[in-house]
Amino acid sequence: MGEFDLIKRYFDRPELRAGQVMSIGIGDDCAMLDIPQGCQLAVSSDTLLAGAHFFSDMPAHQIAQRCLAASVSDLAAMGATPAWFNLCLTLPDADPDWLADFSQGLACQAQACGISLAGGDTTKGPLSISIHVMGWTPTGAALTRNGAKIGDAILVSGSLGDSAAGLRLIQTNRQAQGYLAERYWQPTPRLSLGQWLRQKATACVDISDGLAQDLGHILKASDCGADLQLNQLPLSPALLSQVSKAQAQDYALSGGEDFELCFTLPQTHVASALAYAQDSAVPITKIGTIGSELGCRIWHSDGAEYKPQSGYQHF
Amino acid sequence: MGEFDLIKRYFDRPELRAGQVMSIGIGDDCAMLDIPQGCQLAVSSDTLLAGAHFFSDMPAHQIAQRCLAASVSDLAAMGATPAWFNLCLTLPDADPDWLADFSQGLACQAQACGISLAGGDTTKGPLSISIHVMGWTPTGAALTRNGAKIGDAILVSGSLGDSAAGLRLIQTNRQAQGYLAERYWQPTPRLSLGQWLRQKATACVDISDGLAQDLGHILKASDCGADLQLNQLPLSPALLSQVSKAQAQDYALSGGEDFELCFTLPQTHVASALAYAQDSAVPITKIGTIGSELGCRIWHSDGAEYKPQSGYQHF
Numbered sequence: 317m318g319e320f321d322l323i324k325r326y327f328d329r330p331e332l333r334a335g336q337v338m339s340i341g342i343g344d345d346c347a348m349l350d351i352p353q354g355c356q357l358a359v360s361s362d363t364l365l366a367g368a369h370f371f372s373d374m375p376a377h378q379i380a381q382r383c384l385a386a387s388v389s390d391l392a393a394m395g396a397t398p399a400w401f402n403l404c405l406t407l408p409d410a411d412p413d414w415l416a417d418f419s420q421g422l423a424c425q426a427q428a429c430g431i432s433l434a435g436g437d438t439t440k441g442p443l444s445i446s447i448h449v450m451g452w453t454p455t456g457a458a459l460t461r462n463g464a465k466i467g468d469a470i471l472v473s474g475s476l477g478d479s480a481a482g483l484r485l486i487q488t489n490r491q492a493q494g495y496l497a498e499r500y501w502q503p504t505p506r507l508s509l510g511q512w513l514r515q516k517a518t519a520c521v522d523i524s525d526g527l528a529q530d531l532g533h534i535l536k537a538s539d540c541g542a543d544l545q546l547n548q549l550p551l552s553p554a555l556l557s558q559v560s561k562a563q564a565q566d567y568a569l570s571g572g573e574d575f576e577l578c579f580t581l582p583q584t585h586v587a588s589a590l591a592y593a594q595d596s597a598v599p600i601t602k603i604g605t606i607g608s609e610l611g612c613r614i615w616h617s618d619g620a621e622y623k624p625q626s627g628y629q630h631f
Numbered sequence: 632m633g634e635f636d637l638i639k640r641y642f643d644r645p646e647l648r649a650g651q652v653m654s655i656g657i658g659d660d661c662a663m664l665d666i667p668q669g670c671q672l673a674v675s676s677d678t679l680l681a682g683a684h685f686f687s688d689m690p691a692h693q694i695a696q697r698c699l700a701a702s703v704s705d706l707a708a709m710g711a712t713p714a715w716f717n718l719c720l721t722l723p724d725a726d727p728d729w730l731a732d733f734s735q736g737l738a739c740q741a742q743a744c745g746i747s748l749a750g751g752d753t754t755k756g757p758l759s760i761s762i763h764v765m766g767w768t769p770t771g772a773a774l775t776r777n778g779a780k781i782g783d784a785i786l787v788s789g790s791l792g793d794s795a796a797g798l799r800l801i802q803t804n805r806q807a808q809g810y811l812a813e814r815y816w817q818p819t820p821r822l823s824l825g826q827w828l829r830q831k832a833t834a835c836v837d838i839s840d841g842l843a844q845d846l847g848h849i850l851k852a853s854d855c856g857a858d859l860q861l862n863q864l865p866l867s868p869a870l871l872s873q874v875s876k877a878q879a880q881d882y883a884l885s886g887g888e889d890f891e892l893c894f895t896l897p898q899t900h901v902a903s904a905l906a907y908a909q910d911s912a913v914p915i916t917k918i919g920t921i922g923s924e925l926g927c928r929i930w931h932s933d934g935a936e937y938k939p940q941s942g943y944q945h946f
Contacts, residue, residue, distance in 0.1 A: 339671055339773075340773060340775060343776075343852070344709070344773075344775055344776055344852075345675060345705040345706075345708035345709050345776075345835075345836060345837060346673040346674055346675040346705050346706060346708070346709040346711060346764075346766075346773070347673070347674050347675070348671045348672070348673055348709070348768070348773045349671060349672040349673075349674060350671055350672075350770070351666045351672060353668065356654055356663045356664060356665055357663070357664040357665070357666055357672060357765075358661040358662070358663055358664075359661055359662050359664065359715075359717060359749065359750065359763075359765070360660060360661040360662070360717075360750060361717040361718075361719050361750060361751050361752050361761075361763055362719070362752050363719040363721055363752045363754045363761060364754075365721065365754055365755075365756045367756070368754065368755065368756060369754075390660040390661050391660075391661060393660035393661070394659070394660050394661040394663070396661060400674075402674060402675075402676040402763060403676075404676050404677070404678040404719075404761045406678055406680065406759065434674065435674065435675060435676060436676050437676050437677050437678045437761075439678045439679075439680055439683065439684075440680075440683065441680045441682070441683060441757070441759065442756070442757050444721065444756065444759065446676075446678060446719045446752075446761035448674075448676055448717060448763040449661075450672075450674070451661075453663070455665070458654075458655060458659075458661070458663045460655060460659055461658075461659055461660075520660075521660060522660060537658070537659075
């Protein structure tokens with residue numbers, strides 16, 4: 317099977333055009349895309365490598381779902397509406413069964429996120445997936461990292477640490493099932509929440525390297541500090557049934573790859589955010605407050621300070 | 632050196648912001664970019680792997696220059712104006728000397744192409760480079776592959792086959808210098824020509840897999856055929872001094888990675904294209920004519936038919 321046949325069969329499919337239409341899509345030197353008037357393009361690129369970011373011996377559809385979700389999560393963190401993505405797929409060989417399964421998982425996630433495959437590249441080599449996501453926000457409405465203000469509330473979506481615990485299960489048993497494994501394989505980009513937060517949140521990130529490190533990006537960019545309440549961290553019943561509370565808290569702070577949103581809100585918006593959470597069934601939890609003293613301090617309920625591990629560093 | 636320090640030191644540099652400004656650049660979850668009103672976004676992605684597309688033991692600045700040029704060439708083929716690129720860099724380790732040299736080469740090429748680094752990703756693994764280039768054309772003005780008409784002239788820019796010959800020299804001697812090696816290491820995206828061809832060319836591709844295969848994309852998309860004159864293929868004196876004429880013609884047809892443009896023009900535009908070539912110092916050569924009989928036929932000057940090898944296939 318040649319490169320062009322491979323693209324035609326597995327990637328130039330209507331199921332993968334679940335988002336915006338393309339003026340010109342797969343099959344030319346570039347895709348040509350229309351950004352709505354009054355909007356800015358949001359773009360982000362991620363590479364996920366077999367071994368480092370997923371297991372090559374896992375089902376291909378799970379690999380595809382996870383990789384696309386992780387990339388789209390960056391659009392959610394800007395409050396952007398997903399539109400298109402490009403896929404650079406490096407494969408050791410062109411196995412038709414693997415490709416069919418991968419394409420199926422990719423289509424599932426593309427439909428869940430409302431995003432269209434616009435182009436990409438296929439090459440032969442060690443399995444790796446590089447995804448370039450594109451979307452838009454109204455001009456000037458993107459959620460950035462640098463607007464947090466002293467006194468703002470710090471909130472997170474969903475529950476934290478599930479993905480890290482799910483990863484540990486999958487590391488020892490590739491067949492692991494259940495809520496925690498699902499949270500690792502099928503992260504849910506918080507797209508609706510991100511869009512709702514436009515014009516409300518003062519700063520936002522998605523949690524890919526652990527809450528402590530990703531909140532740290534907000535604090536550095538906004539030149540402020542934070543006080544977090546350890547017992548406010550949202551921990552799922554599934555996580556607490558699997559590991560000790562201390563371990564769960566450590567996963568929540570430093571485990572990474574939750575792909576939940578961490579954002580700061582003026583206190584006046586907190587009630588409406590919690591009401592939005594109830595209406596939308598996206599849990600939102602207030603976990604702390606922005607302060608003037610630089611750095612992030614985490615407090616036990618007895619007033620003692622907790623020291624987190626640092627987030628994941630690639631090098 | 633952490634991932635964030637690495638990005639800050641080697642990639643968040645003014646020298647790499649040689650194209651359009653970013654509303655939000657490196658350092659947030661997404662870059663935010665403004666497409667001029669009345670324009671469409673052009674986007675293309677390429678992955679280049681050590682071993683397959685370049686040699687890992689070559690100077691890092693040459694690797695960077697070559698990879699960015701190869702990607703930007705896709706913008707040239709659409710007649711697009713370059714604006715931004717995202718870089719996904721997978722490295723076995725974070726060697727400061729290598730990174731400084733890579734960053735320098737990337738900045739050189741970014742300046743030559745007028746393109747800004749907007750974001751990307753760094754991961755640890757086998758050396759590979761995935762580049763997502765973005766640019767624009769006036770809405771509806773992109774050069775596509777599907778508009779070639781019977782009777783159109785077929786033209787190419789520059790000379791063909793140099794890069795393939797340069798690669799053979801480099802394969803046997805990493806220190807190879809001179810015109811052919813340069814043509815491999817520093818392809819020249821034909822950006823001005825591409826933009827000039829808007830509203831004039833009926834079809835255009837860049838030559839990455841060899842003239843025969845890439846012209847084949849135009850013929851397939853436009854549902855027509857071509858007759859090429861073998862002795863019209865533009866061959867450089869350097870190429871002809873290195874290999875036989877037959878070998879040079881074979882490199883020109885099937886060697887690949889020339890990153891020259893192949894385009895079709897109504898005969899009425901040919902004279903002005905040749906005048907443009909003289910003014911701009913970008914050589915342009917008429918090599919054949921679009922016909923109704925499907926497929927590509929190549930003719931010796933004595934009227935006998937020549938049979939080309941096929942272009943490069945990744946799988």
